[in-house]
Amino acid sequence: xxxxxxxxxSIIAHIDHGKTxxxxxxxxxxxxxxxxxxEAQMLDSMDLERERGITIxxxxxxxTYTAKNGQVYELNLIDTPGxxxxxxxxxxxxxxxxxxxxxxxxxxxxxxxxxxxxxxAMKQNLTIIPVINKIDLPHADVALAKTQLEDILAIxxxxxxxxxxxxxxxxxxxxxxxxxxxxxxxxxxxxxxxxLGFDSYFDTYKGVVTHVRVFNGELKAxxxxxxxxxGKNVEVKEVGSFNPKPYIREKLEVGETxxxxxxxxxxxxxxxxxxxxxxxxxxxxxxxxxEIHPMVFSGIYPINTADYEHLKANLAKxxxxxxxxxxxxxxxxxxxxxxxxxxxGLLHLEIxxxxxxREYNMDIIATYPSVVYRVTMTxxxxxxxxxxxxxxxxxxxxxxxxxxxxAFVICPNEYIGDMMALIAEKRGAVDHTETLDxxxxxxxxxxxxxxxxxDFHDRIKSITRGFGSMDYEHADYTESDMVKLDMLVNGExxxxxxxxxxxAKAESRGRALAAKLKEVIPKQQYAVAIxxxxxxxxxxxxxxxxxxxxxxxxxxxxxxxxxxxxxxKQKEGKKRMKAFGSxxxxxxxxxxxxxx
Amino acid sequence: MSxxxxxxxxxxxxxxAHKCAYCAFYSEASSGELIQRYVQALIREFELVAAELxxxxxxxxGGTPSLLNLRxxxxxxxTMERLNLTGAAEWTVxxxxxxxxxxxxxxxxxxxxxxxxxxxxxxDDALLDRLGRIHSREMVFKSFDTLRAAGFDNINLDLMxxxxxxTPAVWGQTLDEALALGSEHLSSYEVIYEDDTxxxxxxxxxxxxxxxxxxxxxYEELVRRAEAAGFQQYEIANFARNQLGGSPLTAESPGxxxxxxxxxxxxxRGGCYHGLGPSATGYVRGxxxxxxxxxxxxxxxxxxxxxxxxxxxKLGALARAGETAAFGLRMNAGWPFExxxxxxGQDLRHEWRGEMDRLIKQGWxxxxxxxFQLTPAGLRFADSAAELFLR
Ligand SMILES: Nc1nc2c(ncn2[C@@H]2O[C@H](COP(=O)(O)OP(=O)(O)O)[C@@H](O)[C@H]2O)c(=O)[nH]1
Ligand code: SF4
Ligand SMILES: [Mg+2]
Numbered sequence: 013x014x015x016x017x018x019x020x021x022s023i024i025a026h027i028d029h030g031k032t033x034x035x036x037x038x039x040x041x042x043x044x045x046x047x048x049x050x051e052a053q054m055l056d057s058m059d060l061e062r063e064r065g066i067t068i069x070x071x072x073x074x075x076t077y078t079a080k081n082g083q084v085y086e087l088n089l090i091d092t093p094g095x096x097x098x099x100x101x102x103x104x105x106x107x108x109x110x111x112x113x114x115x116x117x118x119x120x121x122x123x124x125x126x127x128x129x130x131x132x133a134m135k136q137n138l139t140i141i142p143v144i145n146k147i148d149l150p151h152a153d154v155a156l157a158k159t160q161l162e163d164i165l166a167i168x169x170x171x172x173x174x175x176x177x178x179x180x181x182x183x184x185x186x187x188x189x190x191x192x193x194x195x196x197x198x199x200x201x202x203x204x205x206x207x208l209g210f211d212s213y214f215d216t217y218k219g220v221v222t223h224v225r226v227f228n229g230e231l232k233a234x235x236x237x238x239x240x241x242x243g244k245n246v247e248v249k250e251v252g253s254f255n256p257k258p259y260i261r262e263k264l265e266v267g268e269t270x271x272x273x274x275x276x277x278x279x280x281x282x283x284x285x286x287x288x289x290x291x292x293x294x295x296x297x298x299x300x301x302x303e304i305h306p307m308v309f310s311g312i313y314p315i316n317t318a319d320y321e322h323l324k325a326n327l328a329k330x331x332x333x334x335x336x337x338x339x340x341x342x343x344x345x346x347x348x349x350x351x352x353x354x355x356x357g358l359l360h361l362e363i364x365x366x367x368x369x370r371e372y373n374m375d376i377i378a379t380y381p382s383v384v385y386r387v388t389m390t391x392x393x394x395x396x397x398x399x400x401x402x403x404x405x406x407x408x409x410x411x412x413x414x415x416x417x418x419a420f421v422i423c424p425n426e427y428i429g430d431m432m433a434l435i436a437e438k439r440g441a442v443d444h445t446e447t448l449d450x451x452x453x454x455x456x457x458x459x460x461x462x463x464x465x466x467d468f469h470d471r472i473k474s475i476t477r478g479f480g481s482m483d484y485e486h487a488d489y490t491e492s493d494m495v496k497l498d499m500l501v502n503g504e505x506x507x508x509x510x511x512x513x514x515x516a517k518a519e520s521r522g523r524a525l526a527a528k529l530k531e532v533i534p535k536q537q538y539a540v541a542i543x544x545x546x547x548x549x550x551x552x553x554x555x556x557x558x559x560x561x562x563x564x565x566x567x568x569x570x571x572x573x574x575x576x577x578x579x580x581k582q583k584e585g586k587k588r589m590k591a592f593g594s595x596x597x598x599x600x601x602x603x604x605x606x607x608x
Numbered sequence: 609m610s611x612x613x614x615x616x617x618x619x620x621x622x623x624x625a626h627k628c629a630y631c632a633f634y635s636e637a638s639s640g641e642l643i644q645r646y647v648q649a650l651i652r653e654f655e656l657v658a659a660e661l662x663x664x665x666x667x668x669x670g671g672t673p674s675l676l677n678l679r680x681x682x683x684x685x686x687t688m689e690r691l692n693l694t695g696a697a698e699w700t701v702x703x704x705x706x707x708x709x710x711x712x713x714x715x716x717x718x719x720x721x722x723x724x725x726x727x728x729x730x731x732d733d734a735l736l737d738r739l740g741r742i743h744s745r746e747m748v749f750k751s752f753d754t755l756r757a758a759g760f761d762n763i764n765l766d767l768m769x770x771x772x773x774x775t776p777a778v779w780g781q782t783l784d785e786a787l788a789l790g791s792e793h794l795s796s797y798e799v800i801y802e803d804d805t806x807x808x809x810x811x812x813x814x815x816x817x818x819x820x821x822x823x824x825x826x827y828e829e830l831v832r833r834a835e836a837a838g839f840q841q842y843e844i845a846n847f848a849r850n851q852l853g854g855s856p857l858t859a860e861s862p863g864x865x866x867x868x869x870x871x872x873x874x875x876x877r878g879g880c881y882h883g884l885g886p887s888a889t890g891y892v893r894g895x896x897x898x899x900x901x902x903x904x905x906x907x908x909x910x911x912x913x914x915x916x917x918x919x920x921x922k923l924g925a926l927a928r929a930g931e932t933a934a935f936g937l938r939m940n941a942g943w944p945f946e947x948x949x950x951x952x953g954q955d956l957r958h959e960w961r962g963e964m965d966r967l968i969k970q971g972w973x974x975x976x977x978x979x980f981q982l983t984p985a986g987l988r989f990a991d992s993a994a995e996l997f998l999r
Contacts, residue, residue, distance in 0.1 A: 537989070560824045563990040565797035566845045567938060569618060569875040570889045573896050573921060576931050579995045586995075 013086045016196045018267040020088045020225060021141075022106055024133055025115035026123035026481065030145040034115060034177040034186075035073075035089060041183050042075035042087065044255055072108075072223055072269045074253040079191045087190060088253075088269035090210070090225070097357030099485060100304050101336070103132050104210040104285045107300055108225035108269065111139035111194030113186065114167070118144050118152035118174075122160040122448060124420040124483035130165050131485065141189050142167055148176040156449050164448060197227070197267025202295035205229030205237065207264070207288040212279050214332035218250065220276035221258070224288060225269045227298060232263035236291040237274070241283045241301055245291045246274035279335040304336055306354025307415065307486070308361055308465060309398035311342060311379035311508070312368070313350030315603060319374065320349050326372040327351060330364060337364055342399075345592075346508040346602045347377065352399060358465050377603045380511050383462045386413040386489050400510040403496045406547055412512075413489040415461045418443075421472060422454045423480035430475045431455060438463035439514060458487060460514075497522050497551075499529065500543040501592045508602055515546075522552035525605070532601040535559035540595050613662035614892055616874045617693070619650070620885030621670040622903050625706070629740040629810075630768075632802035634887035634901040635671035646886075646903055647680045649910035651687045653884045656915055658691040660892075661882055665871035666699040669725075674703040678712060685719040694720045698870045700764075702727065706743035708751035713758030723869075724755050725764040725795070731782040735771050740806070745785075752789055762867060764793035769830065770823035771799050772807075772816040779826050780833075787837040792867040796830050797845040798823050824988075831984075840865040843876065843939045844987055863941030863981075876939050878932030878951050886916070894928060896921045926999045929954040934994035942973075942981020956980060963996040 025031040039045045075087040092098075092105040106112065112133045116122060133140055144157045158169035173189055175182030200206055206228040215221050224231065231237070235248045252260040253270035264270050276282060284304055287297040314323045327339050338354040355361040361381060368374045387395040387403070388410045397403050419440070423431050428445070432455070435442055440459030447453055459468075464484065472480040497518045499509035509529070513521050522544025529542045533556050544552030567575055589596040623643055624635045676684070688694050700723040701716055713724075730736050731745045755763055765786050769779050786794065801808040801818075810816065831841055839847035848867035864873065874881060883890035887901035900906050900918045909916035923931065929952035936943045948956050956964065964980055967973035972986030972993055986993055 537992075559989075560820050561827075561988040562992045563844060563988055565800050566795070567876075567935065568872055569881060569883065569891070570620075570887070572875065572891075572931070572935060573889065573898070576934070576998065579934065579991060580998055582991070583995045583998060 013265070013268070015198065015265070015267040017083065018086045018088070018197055019111070019190050019194045020090060020109040020197060020267065020269055021111045021113060021190055021194055022090050022092050022109045022133075022138075023113045023115060024092060024102075024106075024126075024129035026117070026120070026125035026129075026483075029115045029117040029120065029123070029126070030177045031115055034113070034143070034145065034175070035091065037177050037180060037183050038087075038089065038187070039073065039075065039256065041180075041187065042077045044073065044075045072225075072254055072271075073256045074269060075255075077187055077191070080188060081191075085191055086268070087187075088225075090269060097307075097355070097359045098336075099128075099132060100302065100356070101211065101284065102129070103136065103300070104208070106133055106136045106138060107285075107298075108208050108210045109136075109138060110197060111141060111190065113190075114140050114142045114165075115145050115177075116142065116157050116161070118146045118154050118157050119149045121153070121157055121452070122164050122422070122454075124422045124454075124481040127164065127420045127422075127454070128483040128485055130167075139194050140167060141186070141193055142172040143175050143182070143186060144172050145175050145177055147174050147181065148179045160448055164446065164454065199266045200228040200295075200298075202228045204290040204293045204295045205231055205235070205288065206295045206298055207231050208298050209239070209282055209286045209288055210284070212282055212284075212335060214279060215273070218273040220279050220282055221271050221273050222276070222282050222288075223269075223271050224264065226264045226266055228266060228295065229290065230263045230265045231272060231288065237288050238291040238294055239282060240287040240289060240294070240297045241303075242281060242286055244276075244281055246276060249273045249275060279332055282335070284335060304356070305384070306336070306338055306398075307357055307461065308355045308381050308383060310353055310355070310361055310381040311344060311347070311350050311399075312339075312353050312365070313344065313347040313377050313379075315375040315377055315599075317348045323351070323368075323374055323376065326368060326374060327353070329372070330367060334364070336360065344379075344507050346506050346597075347379070347599065354398070377606050379508050379606060381465050382512060383415050383460075383465070385494060385512060387411075388413075397512070400496050400512045401507055403512060406495075411491050412494040414492045414494060416458055416487040416490050417461050417464065417484040418487045419457050419459050419464065419482060419484040420454055421457065421480060421482045422448065422452055423472070423476045424452055427476045427480065428453055428455070431472070431480070434468075434471055434475060435459065438468060439516075459484075460490075460492065461486075462512075462514075495546045497525075498545045499525055500541075500545055501529070501533070501597065502541055502595045503543075504592045506592065506602070508606065518544075518546050519551045522546075526552040526554040528605045529601075530554040530556055532604040533595075533597055534601070536595055538595075613660055614657075614880045614882050615662055615664040616871060616879060616881035617661060617663040617666045617696075618871075618881055618883045618888055618890075619666070619668045619673075620883065620888040620899075621668060621673040621676060622646070622886045623675050624670065624672045625675060625704070626740065626742050629738070630799060630802065630805055630807040632805055633671065636903075638903070642903060642907075643676065643680065645907045647676070647683055649907040649916075650684065650885055652910040652913070653915060654687055654691055654693065656910075656913075657882050657884065658693060661693060663693055663696045664698070665874060666693075666696045667871040668701040670702055672704045672707060673701050674707040674712065678715060681712065681715055685715070689719065696720065698723055698762075700725050700869065700871060703751065703755075704743060705747040705751040708754050710754050710758060713755050713760065717759045722760070723762040723764070723793075724760050725766065725793075726751065726755075727766045728786065729766060729768045730771065730774075730778075731785040732774070732778050735774055735778065738773055739768070739771060749789075752791075762793070763791045764795055764869065765789065765791045767794065767796040768799055769796065769826040770819075772810075774826075776822070776825060776829070779829065783830065783833045787833060787839075792849050793869065794834055794839055794847040795845055796834075796847070798827065827988075841940055842868045843872070844990060846872065864939075873939070876935050877947070878928075878936065894922060896923075925953065926959070928952065929959070930997050930999035933960060933997040937982050937994055937997070938987075938990055940981065940987070942979055944979035947979075959999075960997055967993055967996070 023031045072090045077085045077087050090105045090108050092102045161167045162169050173185045207224040207226045209222045209224050211223040212220050233248050238245050251264050251272045252258050285301045289295045314320050336356050339351040342352040343349045384396050384398045387397050390410050435457050440457045442455050442457040445455050472482050493515045494512050495515050497511050497513050498505045526542045526544050539558045540556040542554040543550050589598045622635045623638050699721045701721050702725045728748050801811050834847045841847050842864050848865040850865040880892050886903045886906040888899045890897045897917050897920045900916045906916040932952050973982050
């Protein structure tokens with residue numbers, strides 16, 4: 013199709029504001045899917061996505077729409093993951109578009125994720141079409157949503173379309189606005205093919221299927237292409253689009269969206285955001301490429317040591333459809349053999365763990381997550397450390413910097429005090445506060461990523477009884493007084509519990525861990541000292557007193573079989589214990605603590 | 609085919625007037641009808657095993673065997689006489705102090721029962737109540753006199769310690785009163801919190817806490833006082849006098865007092881026994897069996913003329929020897945090497961040399977040319993020690 017009749021757009025929204033419902037409506041209205049095929053929430057294909065209401069993988073869908081002017085348009089909806097962990101993917105997907113629908117729930121108003129997403133879309137210079145959704149709700153407040161559009165997002169209120177995705181109101185207006193307001197794609201003027209690879213998935217028969225948006229030239233089967241950032245030459249085997257199922261096309265031209273395959277065996281070979289060009293006559297790379305780097309690391313271990321190989325195979329499988337997920341083998345004194353895994357964020361980490369547990373039926377345990385610290389050594393060299401085990405000795409360290417985030421917290425007025433206290437507790441600083449409406453404020457603050465990893469979001473939800481929301485974008489690194497906290501059992505460090513924490517928090521964390529360890533370490537024949545230490549300095553201490561006895565009080569004929577089985581179990585358990593000096597600790601004890 | 613006859617017999621009577629708070633034995637309060645049906649089924653079971661049984665020790669346990677009435681006991685005892693099962697050197701019946709009558713005691717004694725084990729548990733009425741026992745301290749004194757009057761000169765008292773709420777003073781008082789009674793045997797053990805008992809549920813619910821220190825102190829007090837009163841400890845929870853009517857008896861083996869319970873020793877020594885009645889276990893020709901823990905089902909099976917075995921287990925020779933080694937270590941006398949070899953066909957000094965050396969080095973055991981046994985310190989860790997011997 014000629015480029016003037018193509019529109020590429022995304023939908024951005026805070027969770028539950030109606031992105032999926034509206035997408036389904038558009039697919040339906042354009043006849044892309046018939047009502048009877050319309051499984052509720054067509055585009056979220058994984059169970060987990062449906063359950064959590066978050067889109068994790070982006071699917072481009074091509075729709076054909078006959079506009080009121082009688083002309084036929086090809087509309088490409090490039091869905092974006094609905095979570096900040098995937099902000100790089102979001103920006104990749106957004107950069108494949110010329111415009112975005114911004115959905116705001118009329119009953120909720122602007123939320124944290126709305127703000128973060130709008131920032132991303134504006135950075136890409138997209139045309140934003142605001143859609144005020146759910147106007148069918150009795151407590152919808154359209155006027156307020158409009159005020160917030162202007163005051164918070166600086167988007168003219170009169171551009172907003174009123175809609176109800178559920179009732180099918182405003183769908184026509186939205187489609188017309190897409191055609192009228194979003195600019196058609198324009199060739200870049202380069203000499204040959206330039207296509208942006210913005211996502212991929214793995215197909216058993218075809219290998220890696222790369223989602224692409226053609227910016228210049230054309231992409232067709234048989235062409236030798238070069239992936240500029242990956243430095244790879246491949247021959248295109250197949251090109252096509254999605255409607256929403258994949259279908260083969262002869263070629264993809266300027267402005268068109270779809271996929272190509274090329275006998276690529278591993279998604280690692282295609283970098284997210286890479287530029288695909290003609291191998292014989294290469295054009296320059298499209299702007300905006302960044303290597304994606306995992307932001308959060310955690311060790312994943314099989315609970316049953318015998319499952320190691322199995323876990324390894326499953327991690328490889330997972331990676332096939334999740335190129336942002338990285339892993340490498342590591343071992344721990346406490347947990348045995350496992351993998352150091354890197355994730356884009358905490359949600360990504362949770363998703364990977366949950367998929368391992370559910371889809372792959374694995375019993376796993378994850379160690380305390382860590383961010384990536386930048387350590388400047390006394391000799392001036394720079395080291396990146398994502399595992400406390402590799403933090404250099406203090407006397408070699410000149411400074412440690414930690415990654416920060418700019419967080420948007422939106423909450424009802426009455427909770428401002430508690431929210432400020434929470435942000436302070438998390439070592440954050442509120443940069444500014446804005447009134448959203450008569451009920452809510454938005455706090456923009458700078459916080460260490462490390463502090464929002466564990467329970468920041470949950471705490472916001474509980475403080476505000478569910479009415480608060482939070483989103484963030486990555487900010488720069490800042491120098492911080494970080495220390496390595498070691499947990500020692502009878503003087504020996506238990507690696508699984510070491511962590512890098514801020515000095516001000518080391519003591520309380522050390523005490524909490526020591527207390528927890530005391531609960532789970534079974535009594536031994538000798539007293540066991542549990543200590544938390546920074547460098548050589550002990551900052552927390554607990555003692556597991558010596559076991560005084562291990563004897564069945566009475567045992568006669570009827571008890572023998574049962575008792576023997578108990579003893580066998582106890583013996584079996586001890587075999588799986590890890591020795592720390594003279595202390596034997598069952599792996600279950602460590603797992604217990606990590607679970608808490 | 610002919611076998612060595614089995615010389616030990618256990619009979620389970622699965623009825624109690626009321627269920628105690630800590631009890632995990634298979635027993636329940638039942639209608640007279642079911643009890644009668646049980647007696648008939650038991651008689652049938654006696655008939656099924658009589659041919660290969662020549663009991664030297666018999667133990668009627670429960671439940672509460674003394675709950676059976678005079679007529680039921682007569683039926684059982686007469687059956688045993690008819691089948692040539694009486695005349696055991698040691699024949700024990702468990703009694704609840706609330707259910708002992710002179711008539712019943714005389715009936716038992718006259719048929720050859722020569723040992724009574726009385727579940728006293730405590731001499732403190734408040735604690736008895738706490739445990740859900742149906743008897744009072746007064747009934748213990750009365751029953752003890754009744755048993756003596758009926759001619760029982762070998763009586764065991766069961767006592768519990770570390771009962772929630774029990775202070776060292778109350779325990780000391782109970783020990784004083786128990787020892788003053790002058791029984792021949794004493795079984796005393798720390799409360800065990802068995803799954804699915806009310807006491808365990810209370811513990812889980814945090815109604816009280818277990819004080820390990822206190823329990824250990826009470827155990828030490830027990831051993832000290834019992835020994836001072838002329839008892840000899842021969843197993844973790846068992847103490848017996850060494851004199852019978854002033855004349856020393858030949859001990860079964862060294863380190864075992866004359867009034868030790870031979871029936872129980874047979875368990876710890878890996879001996880054979882038949883077990884009759886619901887939930888009873890047996891160990892015959894290397895096979896462990898367990899009867900159904902359901903009186904109804906038990907009766908149905910025997911009414912059809914077959915035994916009511918729920919499960920059987922046969923371990924390999926080495927595993928069986930390991931089990932035997934493990935349980936024998938509960939006895940102060942431990943294992944004489946020769947005896948162990950006779951029972952199991954294995955030599956402790958070969959297969960378990962490493963384990964023995966390790967325990968000796970730890971101070972938990974000692975050995976000489978005759979045998980191997982746990983020290984008093986080792987007996988406190990008998991499970992850790994026993995576990996090493998399992999194969
Ligand atoms: N009343 C009403 N509910 C809607 C509307 N659009 C979506 N919803 C509901 O809002 C919830 C979240 O919608 P969904 O499309 O999954 O939101 P997403 O998280 O942005 O994808 C679902 O229960 C929808 O049925 C609407 O226009 N009106
Ligand atoms: S009397 Fe004995 S068998 Fe019966 S419930 Fe009490 S402890 Fe259990
Ligand atoms: Mg959705």
